[in-house]
Amino acid sequence: MTTEPSVHESSSVNPLQGLDKHSLLLAVATLILLSAFSVITLSISLFALGYGLDNSLQPLPLALSIFFGLLLTYPLIMRASKNYFRQVFIPQLKSTPLWLMISVGTGVVLALLVNQATSIVTPPEGMETTVQTIMQGETLAVVLVYVSVILFAPFFEEYLFRGLIFDGYHHRYGFFIATIVSSVIFMAFHLLEYYDYWVASVAITLLAIVLATIRFKSQSLLNPILCHMTYNLTIILLA
Template sequence: MQQARAFPGFWQSIGLLALIASFQMIAAGLFAAFGMRELSAGHLALVNFITISLGIWLGLLFSKQRFSDVFPLRFDAAPIVFAAVVTMAGGIILLSEADNLMRTILPPPDWLVRIFENLTTGEEGMFGSFLALVVVAPLTEEYLFRGLILNGFLKRYTRLQAILLSSFLFGAFHFNPWQFVGAFALGSLFAWLYVKTRSLFLPLLGHALNNAMPLILTKIDVNVQGFSSELGATVEFQPLWFDLLGLILLVSGLWILQIQFQERQEPADSDTHDPFLDGEEER
């Protein structure tokens, strides 16, 4: 008797994401019915937490797996955490420059800039922005994309395919081209970290650090052209030395991570032929 294929596959994931998006539109409609057409950061946090959690719960039911199997959470050794933070710091710098390039080629509409500014500057309340960006977004999105979806993909596709496909869906789920590139790149990094550690801890940490950066920049006196500038300001590119710093941090962090992963017996990679990424399908 042939064993049922793991849930979700690619098209099943698209269906699940469409269902979550419909939940979000219904929630937004309910708020609009009460005269709240522009949601605060706190309300966005509430809507996203409820709708994405509902989608995760439904996906877990269809997967017929235990919560701990789909959403493993174990703390990693200090050197690995340090290297992951260094990698994230470099990635944040380089993706900031990529965002500058994207906004130069395709300027975002004013209404979208206003939404981002309200959410990332904490103007409507720092607690609401912190809750939406640093708590709810990492928890819900990592459990959905690196937990439920990537877990299913790893049982259906090669590791490289699983990482790229799940990251593509992560980028697409942001529903705008200005966030797609950054979300796809970070999603690929988080997915690789999950494959290497079989834990959501580092993806959660990296996601929270990335989302916290705009809030941190509003509270500290740092002025780096193109990095700490306001979203609505004229697009400026970062200094070359700052981009080089980002590249050095990214490469150094990945190098340290790879050394750490090679030095320990990993549950997923003990039989790997490629030290960076095994392309064979998991069974």
């Protein structure tokens, strides 16, 4: 028997009811909004900073596009799923000392393993991720990417993937299906960045499975957020 996330008894609406289909619509909406806001911010930044559209790979405009793309998109998704946000997500931002250590330790270990794998099976020649490009820029760009990748992305992505999507499918189909669906969609969101490097795609999928397992076993959404934050931080520091 699987354990369901707790829902306040005083609520007349079950936030998990129909969440499997609703979460997929929200995932599509997230992808569309994130792309739109990022492109708009990038375009505005390029002109405001005196660059042309042919200089779209400048670090600061890229950093601004990621920062504002995340900051503008996910609060709208949270607003669109406010019952889940209030009744499930907020109450599950909890942990214990043991799970805090497990979550942080798992993030570090997984990042070290991925770093080792990428040193054995190296990326295609000339491949450079968006974050790597930004890290070569000015201080403001680096600060923005740290905030985006280490704070914003883990918090917001865990809300969508290990929150809405995982819980929606777990409620109807159980742990295995919920893990597969949430992990595949998580990997798909990152596919554009790593489509030609299979090691990175496998690493992202493995991370998603680990995060789903932590979320299920600990019955907490804070723990996968912390694990995700630690993983991203370690990957950046090792780069």
